[in-house]
Amino acid sequence: MLFSKSIPLGFLLFCLFNQSALGASSLNHFCFSHENYTANSPYDAYLTRLLILLQTKVPPTGFGLASTGQGEKKANGLALCRGDVSSKDCTTCVVDASKDIREFCPNSQGAIIWDLSGPDCKKCLDEAISELPNCCDAKRGGRVVGGSCHVGFELYPIVGT
Structure with a gap:
């Protein structure tokens, strides 16, 4: 698992394979931050932009890092799709993970989804x-x-x- 104290507000979307194609929900998630953000805050806007950026940046290559915002409330993220997953399925996976991460870890400033210990x-x-x-x-x-x-x-x- 990639995690660094230098990226305390990171979101890791780890797509091992296209769960939506199987009709399955996420395999696992972990909300690791004790800090929360409030709806409609600057961090909420940064996070929204980050997740949209990852949805467009990751599928062509299967991997992407992105950051939005500034200072302590900067939102950092990483998404990875398995090497044999098509760009279309990778897009679906990252879009689904973006929705699920907000559902499973509401207002958490740190979360991982579809990752194994x-x-x-x-x-x-x-x-x-x-x-x-x-x-x-x-x-x-x-x-x-x-x-x-x-x-x-x-x-x-x-x-x-």
């Missing part, structure tokens, strides 16, 4: 790796895709081809 991530990857022999034994490539993580191997580059 370190132990949960390890557990997810361990389970996916344990499935590789069932699907891909003696194969030249294979992939186990889950809702929160995926693992794969190929003879060629997987991302950027």
